[in-house]
Amino acid sequence: MSIPLLDLRAQYAPLKEEILKVISEVCDSQHFILGPKVEQLEQEIAAYCRSTAAVGVTSGSDALIVALMAEGIKAGDEVITTPFTFFATVGAIARVGATPVFVDIDPVTFNLDPAKLEAAVTERTRAVIPVHLFGQMADMDPIMAVAREHNLVVIEDACQAIGAEYRGRRAGSIGDYGAFSFFPSKNLGCFGDGGAVTCNTRERADLLKILRNHGQSRTYIHDYVGGNFRLDALQAAILSVKLRELDNWSAARQRNAAEYHQMFAAAGLDGKVVTPAEASYPVRHIYNQYCIRVKNGRRDALREHLLSKGIGCAIYYPLSLHLQNCFAYLGGRPGDFPVSEAATSEVLALPIYGESTTDQRACVVDAIAKFLA
Numbered sequence: 001m002s003i004p005l006l007d008l009r010a011q012y013a014p015l016k017e018e019i020l021k022v023i024s025e026v027c028d029s030q031h032f033i034l035g036p037k038v039e040q041l042e043q044e045i046a047a048y049c050r051s052t053a054a055v056g057v058t059s060g061s062d063a064l065i066v067a068l069m070a071e072g073i074k075a076g077d078e079v080i081t082t083p084f085t086f087f088a089t090v091g092a093i094a095r096v097g098a099t100p101v102f103v104d105i106d107p108v109t110f111n112l113d114p115a116k117l118e119a120a121v122t123e124r125t126r127a128v129i130p131v132h133l134f135g136q137m138a139d140m141d142p143i144m145a146v147a148r149e150h151n152l153v154v155i156e157d158a159c160q161a162i163g164a165e166y167r168g169r170r171a172g173s174i175g176d177y178g179a180f181s182f183f184p185s186k187n188l189g190c191f192g193d194g195g196a197v198t199c200n201t202r203e204r205a206d207l208l209k210i211l212r213n214h215g216q217s218r219t220y221i222h223d224y225v226g227g228n229f230r231l232d233a234l235q236a237a238i239l240s241v242k243l244r245e246l247d248n249w250s251a252a253r254q255r256n257a258a259e260y261h262q263m264f265a266a267a268g269l270d271g272k273v274v275t276p277a278e279a280s281y282p283v284r285h286i287y288n289q290y291c292i293r294v295k296n297g298r299r300d301a302l303r304e305h306l307l308s309k310g311i312g313c314a315i316y317y318p319l320s321l322h323l324q325n326c327f328a329y330l331g332g333r334p335g336d337f338p339v340s341e342a343a344t345s346e347v348l349a350l351p352i353y354g355e356s357t358t359d360q361r362a363c364v365v366d367a368i369a370k371f372l373a
């Protein structure tokens with residue numbers, strides 16, 4: 001049995017007619033950049049995320065960059081985040097010229113450890129970017145408390161967490177901004193690149209809209225140097241159709257995760273595999289990824305084995321960001337962030353997408369149990 005890590009064709013099939021119809025509408029209108037389809041999506045995303053406003057942008061990476069730009073964060077400023085995230089979180093900080101400062105993660109949630117946050121704050125710190133990794137939200141209350149105490153802007157990296165909740169509040173509605181990605185493999189994916197920024201005031205939304213369009217407040221009148229971060233109408237139209245199904249897809253991922261939990265418990269892999277746990281605080285985990293931890297240094301061998309049997313799996317992420325060549329100037333050393341470094345050597349993401357089947361999960365767990373026996 002060949003089991004892909006992600007197969008989006010099954011998700012597309014029942015929506016195909018509706019999606020082709022809206023694509024055709026956009027083509028007939030020949031209105032491709034921003035416009036009514038993007039405005040409609042922005043309203044829908046703001047409502048879905050229970051946030052004041054949302055602004056459509058070109059990608060999750062650009063969502064982070066434009067939020068940092070809106071706060072005027074620049075060279076000499078420090079921005080705190082974790083070293084265990086997709087590159088773009090830290091890349092965005094460097095792109096605006098600011099200095100990334102890392103704080104280690106919590107070993108259960110893989111998210112920024114709030115107990116270690118305050119020690120990283122200096123008089124140069126301007127912002128903190130908590131990442132809601134794999135679809136589970138960071139412990140936002142203590143993070144917000146430290147941020148408010150030190151007057152820091154909070155940008156939630158919610159690229160993997162649309163619809164995730166923390167104590168009943170949605171990702172992107174707690175901080176000053178939320179950055180979302182519609183990359184195809186996210187829970188809500190478009191047919192190319194796309195993203196959105198949520199924010200908690202109208203003023204912030206207005207400024208984001210100016211910045212995403214080269215800082216033009218009126219045509220050819222530039223009050224700021226922004227960029228071309230505009231979402232296009234085709235992606236927005238597709239996303240509006242898909243957004244209606246998002247809760248069903250996330251619920252299916254939760255059911256699949258619960259099945260994996262039971263299957264792993266029954267397989268007797270104690271001490272060999274740690275399944276992903278939900279946080280001690282109340283969450284709605286949307287399982288963008290289901291990442292097990294493989295103990296005893298066997299992760300890479302297990303990965304090779306699964307791939308050789310046609311079972312899709314992947315490592316998110318293999319190298320803690322403080323050890324990346326491009327961040328060598330920050331002076332990071334092995335051992336600086338031990339929880340993050342341990343995660344990079346143990347995590348393995350398994351197929352979790354909504355349409356994957358119980359038989360496939362049984363096959364995955366069986367292959368893992370036999371290999372680690």
Ligand SMILES: *Cc1c(COP(=O)(O)O)cnc(C)c1O
Nearest residue numbers: 059060061086088159160181183
């Ligand atoms: C996907 C992702 C991004 C970047 O989003 P793109 O749309 O690919 O630019 C940023 N941060 C995290 C945590 C992500 O998973």
